[in-house]
Amino acid sequence: MSNTLSKYLNILTYVMLGLTVVFVAMFYFGGEVPNAAYPTPVYTDSLIYWAKALFYITVGLSILFPVLQIISDPKGAIKGLIGLAGLGVIILIAYSLSDGTLLNLPGYTGGDNNEGSLKFADTVLYTMYILGVGAIVSIVVTEALRKLR
Template identity: 35%
Template sequence: MAVTKIHKTSKMVLYAIMGITVLILAVFLLGGEVPVEERVVPTISEPRFTDLLMYWVYALLAISVLVLIAFAVSDFISSWKARPKSAFRSLLVVLVFVAMLIITFAIGSGTPLNIVGYTGSENVPIFLKITDMWLYSIYLMVVVNVLALLFSPLLKSGKK
């Protein structure tokens, strides 16, 4: 009964998020362009609702991270009560993830970019290193996922 309610609730949330995303994408794609005199770079077309799309992506990212952290903490607490050894294993995964973020931040470049028409305050070393950190982390996680997809069947067949 509880599983059915969880499935229904998660399905409704997924459909709501997908509906809002499709609506925002339609507004972004069909909403027209910023007038030439208001554009950052007058020669490049600029969709009118770019900010709305970016804020929606930021909101989805923030919600995802908060839910991920909440589930990780609740899983750690519940497994700590039942099996303290496995709780430390789940904590080890979090520590490896934090170590990956620190390493990718350290190898990121802080060299300011030459961006035509940009006069904002985010083209500074700290923001550039954070951006590189996320990009390198994404690349690394994609590679790890592909390797896991390729080699996990081999590992399972080797145990038999």
């Protein structure tokens, strides 16, 4: 990354951090809405809109920079795509392990006790388990190989 671009990104980072501090200070010290049923800060909406803006900026940059990286270095992108394919295989394995059997929840009338929601929750949990165990195994193997060298 060029030195000029790095300088501008550092300035942008500090500006956004400063704005975030201002919004949080307004939220905590800006007073409360009069005659509200519960204590409600006046600047709640402003803080929520700022958080949404930061989220959308993050999503946009998270999509833009990898695309630019693929365009600038197509050979290097192959390794990233292999990793992405590996993650896809892990998610497929987790999905195949998941169970959509409805739960017996006396008194629960919500709509989340359905096959789709339960399979999604199981898939996320199994993916987390597989990746967690993989991380621990890779740490142990890496340290063992380091000791053997």
